[in-house]
Structure formats: C-alpha cells, structure tokens
Amino acid sequence: MGCTASTPLNEDENDPFIQRQRANDAIERSLLQEKQKEKGEIKLLLLGAGESGKSTVLKQLKLLHHGGFSHQERLQYAQVIWADAVQSMKILIIQARRLGIALDCEDPVNHTQLFECKRLLLSAKALSYVNPSVAGGSGFLNDYVLKYSERYEAKRRIHSTGQVKGLDFSQEEEEAQEEEEDGDSSQPLMGMDFKELSRDLNDTGDAHMFVEKKPAASAEKKVSRDDLAHAVQQLWLHDPGIRQCFSRSNEFQLEGSAAYYFDNIERFADPSYVCSDEDILKGRIKTTGITETDFKIGSSNFKVLDAGGQRSERKKWIHSFQGITAVIFVLALSEYDQMLFEDERVNRMRESIMLFGALLNSKWFKDTPFILFLNKTDLFEEKVKRMPIRKYFPDYQGRVGDAEAGIKYFENIFLSMNKSGKPLYVKRTCATDRESMKFVLTAVTDMIVQQNLKKSGIL
Numbered sequence: 001m002g003c004t005a006s007t008p009l010n011e012d013e014n015d016p017f018i019q020r021q022r023a024n025d026a027i028e029r030s031l032l033q034e035k036q037k038e039k040g041e042i043k044l045l046l047l048g049a050g051e052s053g054k055s056t057v058l059k060q061l062k063l064l065h066h067g068g069f070s071h072q073e074r075l076q077y078a079q080v081i082w083a084d085a086v087q088s089m090k091i092l093i094i095q096a097r098r099l100g101i102a103l104d105c106e107d108p109v110n111h112t113q114l115f116e117c118k119r120l121l122l123s124a125k126a127l128s129y130v131n132p133s134v135a136g137g138s139g140f141l142n143d144y145v146l147k148y149s150e151r152y153e154a155k156r157r158i159h160s161t162g163q164v165k166g167l168d169f170s171q172e173e174e175e176a177q178e179e180e181e182d183g184d185s186s187q188p189l190m191g192m193d194f195k196e197l198s199r200d201l202n203d204t205g206d207a208h209m210f211v212e213k214k215p216a217a218s219a220e221k222k223v224s225r226d227d228l229a230h231a232v233q234q235l236w237l238h239d240p241g242i243r244q245c246f247s248r249s250n251e252f253q254l255e256g257s258a259a260y261y262f263d264n265i266e267r268f269a270d271p272s273y274v275c276s277d278e279d280i281l282k283g284r285i286k287t288t289g290i291t292e293t294d295f296k297i298g299s300s301n302f303k304v305l306d307a308g309g310q311r312s313e314r315k316k317w318i319h320s321f322q323g324i325t326a327v328i329f330v331l332a333l334s335e336y337d338q339m340l341f342e343d344e345r346v347n348r349m350r351e352s353i354m355l356f357g358a359l360l361n362s363k364w365f366k367d368t369p370f371i372l373f374l375n376k377t378d379l380f381e382e383k384v385k386r387m388p389i390r391k392y393f394p395d396y397q398g399r400v401g402d403a404e405a406g407i408k409y410f411e412n413i414f415l416s417m418n419k420s421g422k423p424l425y426v427k428r429t430c431a432t433d434r435e436s437m438k439f440v441l442t443a444v445t446d447m448i449v450q451q452n453l454k455k456s457g458i459l
C-alpha cells in the first residue's frame with residue numbers, strides 16, 4: 001500500500017468542486033507559461049518616419065532567420081512594382097512639365113517614337129494591369145489610389161498644420177476623431193470595388209497625373225504590358241529630359257526605387273514574374289498598423305514589431321510601447337533635401353530629428369536602449385556630391401561632396417538629443433544590401449541578447 005490516498009477516478013470527475021479546481025489550475029498554468037515565455041522573449045520595436053527603411057530591415061531579418069520570402073510575397077511585389085514603375089514614369093513626365101524641363105517626347109516631329117511612347121504611357125491605367133487579389137486586395141488598392149490621388153494630396157495640405165508632430169498622442173487621437181466626424185479623407189475610398197477605384201484614379205479629379213486624355217475611339221484597346229514596358233524603357237534610356245527631371249525628384253514625391261524599377265522593367269512586364277530577393281528588398285509596400293514577426297535567433301526568441309511610419313500611422317504606436325527590450329530607430333540619411341509625403345512643407349530630416357527626440361526622451365522608453373540606424377548611406381553618398389547639405393541645414397560646415405563629414409554632422413545632431421545619457425548605439429546601414437546587413441544585424445542581435453542576459457542577472 002502506498003502512502004498517497006487513491007480516490008476513485010469517476011467520482012472525482014463528477015465532482016463540480018474538483019472540476020472547477022482543475023479548470024483553475026489549467027488557467028493558472030497557461031498564464032504562468034505565457035509569462036515565462038514573455039520573460040525570455042526579446043521584443044524589438046522598429047520605429048522611424050515613413051519610407052526610412054524599417055520594413056526593409058525586417059525583410060533582411062526574414063532572409064537571415066526566417067527562410068526568406070513566401071511565393072505569395074514574391075507574386076505580390078511583382079504586381080506592386082509593375083504598377084509603381086508605370087505610375088512613376090508618368091509622374092516624371094508630368095513633373096517635367098511643371099518644372100519647365102524640355103522633353104524630347106513632347107516633340108512629335110523630331111522624336112516621333114518617343115512621342116508615341118509618351119502617348120501610350122499617359123493613356124495607360126496602371127491599376128488595370130494589376131491582379132488586385134494578388135497585389136494585396138482592397139487594402140492595397142485603397143492605399144494605391146490615395147498615394148497617387150491629387151484630390152487626396154490637396155486635402156492633406158489643407159488638413160496639415162505644417163508643424164512637425166512629436167508624440168502628443170492625445171492630440172493625434174483628437175485629430176483622428178475630428179477626421180472621422182467631418183468625413184475622414186481616406187474613408188470615402190474604403191470598400192469601393194476595383195472598377196470604381198480604377199475609374200477614380202483616372203478621372204479628371206486626378207488631373208495632374210492624366211493631363212492627356214486619350215481619344216474615345218482608342219479607349220477600348222488596352223496597350224499590352226510589353227508595349228508599355230518598352231515605352232518606359234525608351235523614355236528612361238533615350239529622353240535626357242526624363243533623367244534631368246529624375247535628378248530633381250527631391251522636389252516632388254517619387255518612389256525611392258524608381259530607377260531600379262525602370263532598369264528592370266522588362267522583367268516586371270511579365271504577368272507571371274516571380275520577384276527575386278533583391279526585387280523585394282527594393283520594392284515598397286507602405287506599412288499600415290504594426291506587424292509582429294517571431295524569430296528564433298540562436299537560443300533566443302525575438303519578436304520584431306514593425307510600425308508604419310507615416311504621421312497617420314503614429315497614433316497606433318503607443319499600443320506597442322510596453323515591454324520593449326530595445327528600439328531600433330531608422331533614419332533615411334539621404335532625405336535631408338526631401339519633404340514629407342504627408343506634408344510637403346516639412347523637411348523629412350527635421351521631422352525625423354523631432355520624432356527621435358520625442359521617443360528617446362519619452363517616459364515609455366526611460367530604461368530602453370536605442371539603436372539608431374543611419375540608413376540609405378548608398379543614396380546619401382551619391383546625393384551629397386550634387387546637393388549641398390548647407391542648402392537645407394545652413395549651419396553645416398563640411399565640404400560639398402564630403403559624405404563622411406555629412407554623416408558625422410547628422411549623427412551628432414541625433415546624439416545630442418540624448419538628454420538622459422542612456423545607452424544609444426549608432427550603426428550606418430544600407431538596408432537593401434544583404435551582405436552588409438547580415439553583418440550589422442548579427443552584431444545588433446548579439447549585443448541585445450548579451451544586454452538582456454546581464455539585465456536578467458544571468459551574466
């Protein structure tokens with residue numbers, strides 16, 4: 001006979017008290033497991049202004065630790081890049097007119113072929129070449145229409161105060177409420193079907209994109225993707241005015257990877273094209289909300305949160321501020337001469353400086369280490385050769401074309417924002433480059449693991 005009392009099993013199971021007790025035990029056990037899991041988990045939060053490269057950093061982590069991209073993602077990016085390539089070339093034509101840049105393609109007598117390419121392109125509806133379900137469904141379509149909508153742009157300007165916005169969440173919440181009450185600028189487009197969206201993008205309301213209306217007779221005939229790709233390529237390679245306009249793209253909004261799209265347009269013209277890793281790193285899909293991705297790095301569990309960086313997205317950030325092990329703030333160094341997409345009166349670099357200061361010194365991150373990625377170094381090194389930093393930051397003393405002096409200058413501005421003297425690490429990055437990012441991300445994740453172990457008293 002053993003010393004533990006054995007009770008008949010059937011009697012126990014029917015006893016409501018014991019049943020309740022067992023249910024409670026199970027709940028407690030699972031809460032404890034959850035807590036233990038969270039305790040060991042490292043939470044990294046990617047923050048920064050829109051287009052700074054946060055999602056590209058996440059993509060590099062996926063390549064390193066998540067087995068890369070899914071087939072679905074490869075198909076999705078092929079659709080999105082194709083539509084953006086066509087739209088970006090249209091933008092260059094229209095902006096050249098606005099900036100008074102002479103284009104060969106406007107000359108039907110001496111440049112008949114280029115003229116025809118331009119005509120084809122301006123009459124094409126970018127969205128009608130996209131399979132909306134593969135491209136990301138109605139969410140993508142809504143975002144796409146808003147991105148290129150002249151009417152929405154005008155509304156953005158009217159609504160904006162032109163002031164740099166920090167992290168006054170109560171104010172952001174109020175504004176969101178107001179927008180809802182007087183009809184959120186983005187809402188009327190939500191939930192519309194593809195045909196309506198496509199029409200909306202092409203009607204006279206978005207006139208600056210579609211100044212040249214095609215004749216009714218040719219409206220029925222859809223230009224083939226190959227012909228459209230050829231038109232983009234010809235304009236890119238053979239119209240010097242297009243290149244000149246491209247070199248002034250800091251004066252308007254253009255996709256950061258537009259040159260890559262044009263250089264590779266033939267590949268993207270194939271409707272069944274499956275994107276390479278490099279294509280996905282160069283492609284852009286704006287993040288809305290906050291995505292969470294789990295990684296197993298060495299023996300540590302990481303949760304990486306990627307937040308949408310545009311102003312309208314920032315009111316959602318606060319929901320992810322708790323329990324963060326480290327913040328990675330991504331800055332696009334090359335954007336010192338560009339204005340925000342959300343408000344073309346605000347310099348992107350200045351917005352990032354203010355945003356960084358507000359986050360670094362906020363009560364939420366009092367004890368949280370920050371890692372600053374000085375990103376887009378490749379674009380920055382090219383840009384400083386032709387665009388003086390002093391034009392936008394008058395107190396800059398370095399030589400024109402001196403990339404090192406330029407990086408140091410901005411780095412010092414960011415370091416000087418650190419009021420509490422808490423840990424702040426700086427890394428120079430080119431988030432689209434696999435080799436260098438492998439190195440940077442390995443160093444960063446190792447450092448975070450070490451610090452986390454120290455903090456929890458294990459080291």
Ligand SMILES: Nc1nc2c(ncn2[C@@H]2O[C@H](COP(=O)(O)OP(=O)(O)OP(=O)(O)O)[C@@H](O)[C@H]2O)c(=O)[nH]1
Pocket residue numbers: 048049050051052053054055056057256257281282283284285286287288307308309310330375376377378379429430431432433
């Ligand atoms: N040349 C170059 N392009 C980069 C670099 N980092 C990011 N990009 C490109 O910049 C664009 C925007 O990058 P994203 O990672 O989507 O930016 P984001 O910060 O996630 O933007 P939001 O989601 O709007 O907040 C993409 O086309 C990227 O390929 C870089 O270091 N060099």
Ligand SMILES: [Mg+2]
Pocket residue numbers: 054055056285286287306307308309
């Ligand atoms: Mg993003």
